[in-house]
Amino acid sequence: MQASHIARLSAFGxxxxxxxPDRETLEQCTATLPGYWLKAGxxxxxxxxxxxxxxxxxxxxxxxxxxxNGIPLEFTINGTQAQHLLAKRVDYLxxxxxxxxxxxxxxxxxxxxxxxxxxxxxxxxxxxxxxALVQSGAHYVSDDIAVIDRSGRAYIxxxxxxxxxxxxEIFDLPSSAHTECLHEGTLPVKAIMLLNYHKSQKSLELSPxxxxxxxxxxxxxxxNGRHQPETVIHCxxxxxxxxxxxxxxxxxxxxxxxxxxxxxxxxxxIDGESTA
Amino acid sequence: MANPLRKxxxxxxxxxxxxxxYDATNNRTHCxxxxxxxxxxxxxxxxxxxxxxxxxxxxxxxxxxQPGDAEELVDAALDRFTELELLETGTLxxxxxxxxxxxxALAAGLVLSVMMPTRAMAASGSESCDSLNEDECISDxxxxxxxxxxxxx
Numbered sequence: 313m314q315a316s317h318i319a320r321l322s323a324f325g326x327x328x329x330x331x332x333p334d335r336e337t338l339e340q341c342t343a344t345l346p347g348y349w350l351k352a353g354x355x356x357x358x359x360x361x362x363x364x365x366x367x368x369x370x371x372x373x374x375x376x377x378x379x380x381n382g383i384p385l386e387f388t389i390n391g392t393q394a395q396h397l398l399a400k401r402v403d404y405l406x407x408x409x410x411x412x413x414x415x416x417x418x419x420x421x422x423x424x425x426x427x428x429x430x431x432x433x434x435x436x437x438x439x440x441x442x443x444a445l446v447q448s449g450a451h452y453v454s455d456d457i458a459v460i461d462r463s464g465r466a467y468i469x470x471x472x473x474x475x476x477x478x479x480x481e482i483f484d485l486p487s488s489a490h491t492e493c494l495h496e497g498t499l500p501v502k503a504i505m506l507l508n509y510h511k512s513q514k515s516l517e518l519s520p521x522x523x524x525x526x527x528x529x530x531x532x533x534x535x536n537g538r539h540q541p542e543t544v545i546h547c548x549x550x551x552x553x554x555x556x557x558x559x560x561x562x563x564x565x566x567x568x569x570x571x572x573x574x575x576x577x578x579x580x581x582i583d584g585e586s587t588a
Numbered sequence: 589m590a591n592p593l594r595k596x597x598x599x600x601x602x603x604x605x606x607x608x609x610y611d612a613t614n615n616r617t618h619c620x621x622x623x624x625x626x627x628x629x630x631x632x633x634x635x636x637x638x639x640x641x642x643x644x645x646x647x648x649x650x651x652x653x654q655p656g657d658a659e660e661l662v663d664a665a666l667d668r669f670t671e672l673e674l675l676e677t678g679t680l681x682x683x684x685x686x687x688x689x690x691x692x693a694l695a696a697g698l699v700l701s702v703m704m705p706t707r708a709m710a711a712s713g714s715e716s717c718d719s720l721n722e723d724e725c726i727s728d729x730x731x732x733x734x735x736x737x738x739x740x741x
Contacts, residue, residue: 522606522619523603523604523606524604524608524620527608527619528700528701533705534704537705538615541617542599553603
């Protein structure tokens with residue numbers, strides 16, 4: 313019987329168990345996970361990863377079998393590939409199994425101390441617009457996932473995945489370490505912008521969106537909505553309460569990013585005056 | 589046919605003036621505007637359609653609504669509740685029972701609805717329909733908008 317080493321980790325209520333044939337491989341794999349993954353104790357895991365004993369050695373490198381809930385994902389991967397695969401799968405599954413928060417497909421930047429969300433599923437231009445907003449003066453948090461807590465505040469996380477390299481190159485921005493100037497924690501949501509990119513669109517056309525419909529649109533972009541529907545509705549409902557909510561059509565990201573920031577500022581000033 | 593009775597066991601949350609309703613039996617979340625909520629509250633098994641019309645005519649000014657619009661509004665709301673399974677089985681209204689076929693645009697505006705995406709849907713990059721009109725609409729089983737085209741809202 314092969315001796316195995318086990319790590320059980322938890323983040324945002326999701327629990328994963330990682331089993332490895334040796335301590336070194338286990339430590340290397342868990343070290344690649346973001347710092348918010350903490351020891352989970354005896355809680356029942358949502359997902360079990362199993363890195364089996366080396367199947368063979370090739371050019372001095374050990375190769376492993378990688379299983380997720382008993383199903384082989386990759387048969388022969390080296391240690392580095394195992395780390396990357398684990399980080400990728402854990403990140404993906406975290407969104408689905410997270411509790412007490414809403415995991416959303418959304419770009420997120422911080423501007424003047426508050427978060428701006430750009431919800432949207434894959435390939436709608438979130439990364440490009442996020443990068444353009446960063447170039448226009450906002451701070452990068454994530455170009456793919458936003459996490460909202462029960463009070464409607466957005467988490468500022470130092471996640472492993474950062475701005476996509478191809479997008480970073482276009483905007484001449486570094487592809488990592490954008491969150492350096494931001495402290496981890498939560499910030500209120502300043503604006504939620506649901507934008508569709510149309511090639512023919514020259515600039516930016518925005519119209520206000522009701523709070524209720526904004527929640528529906530966030531839900532449609534949620535990752536853990538099926539598992540935690542009431543929590544996701546609650547978190548999204550709390551997020552929209554103080555936020556400027558808009559939908560619209562946008563042209564090129566570089567052109568519209570400064571317009572988005574100035575629109576939010578103008579709207580805030582108008583709302584502030586009317587409140588006063 | 590029994591009087592309309594709203595479904596029980598739903599999760600409700602208020603956001604601004606709108607009410608969100610989550611139905612775990614079909615994984616749908618609905619957003620009711622104040623007028624739709626009023627009709628839904630009247631669906632208590634005691635009121636028939638005419639009672640509801642009368643109640644809305646009386647409360648018309650609360651919703652910036654003309655008394656003459658009450659009939660159409662009740663029909664549109666009941667039509668939409670039926671379509672979205674927000675009424676108990678056995679109390680669902682058929683379109684023949686309603687005074688006239690509700691105007692779809694009005695019904696859509698009263699209650700918006702989305703499906704909670706599955707993990708696979710959320711990861712696959714499936715999007716809501718982005719066709720500009722119904723003629724161009726590509727039937728997409730992964731579309732999360734229920735019964736209405738997002739562009740016609």
